[in-house]
Amino acid sequence: MDFLEFSSISAEQRGCMASGRLKLTNDTIIWKSDKTGKVEEISADNIETANYQRFVGHFGLRLFMKNGSLHRFTGFKEDEKKLAEFFKKHYKLEMLEKELSMRGWNWGTVHFNGDILSFDINDKCAFEIPLTNVSQCTTGKNEVTLEFHQNDDAPVSLIEMRYHIPTTEA
Template structure:
């Protein structure tokens, strides 16, 4: 097993925007370098609690949950990279990479669940969508629903401002 694993064409989701980057995994943790800004995020291996492999917009993704409730989402992995990532996470971080599919039934009801900083609407055991609570600026409630409003993302031309459910 290699000591490091590197992916050059990966995107990190930040406030709904996909940032082009380089992702490097080593024994100590995970380093993410934003190609546009040069900013580096460091995730310590001991802080990871869960790894999820969902099907996402650009292929497959990697969702990492931290002990403090923070969630990191990466996109742009090929299907063949699951084995490499799974073996690396298991060997170096003692972390099982779980495959999880999103629900695509088209139903407009489900169960709202909170997990750390993540709110998800689930049908059965499959999430329909997820919202990072750190991206929510405020919310309003109605008779039968809730409307979270999001922080504006100045790095994008178009950004999602609210969702009603």
């Protein structure tokens, strides 16, 4: 059986990166938390798209699942080719780059896909919110407020976000 293993790979969990190890086998992706020992298994058959994303000094793996959920792992060092080849060979998936917007704008377009809200600036994603993190959503005049479940492991946690949605004049 072919496999790939990476240490110090963090998984995004409610806005916090939890450190752990990632193992890829012929048909499953397994992430084990360093802190709690908790194991997360992802069946490769359930992956809809796989992307890699560049961050400062490392890159991340983004798995969008057929059920609409999202898994994200970061901390990879220059292994994107090795990882891409593995995905192609065993999972029959092309791992393409999903570029992030670096423009620094606060205006863009909101897209919904599965459980994900994506805020895009000029067709590039600026950030994504897994909607399972939303504890409450309220609307006002031209306004939507999202409140989030808190994660005490995060040094800094996002608790609320407000959007302004202009009235579209017909």
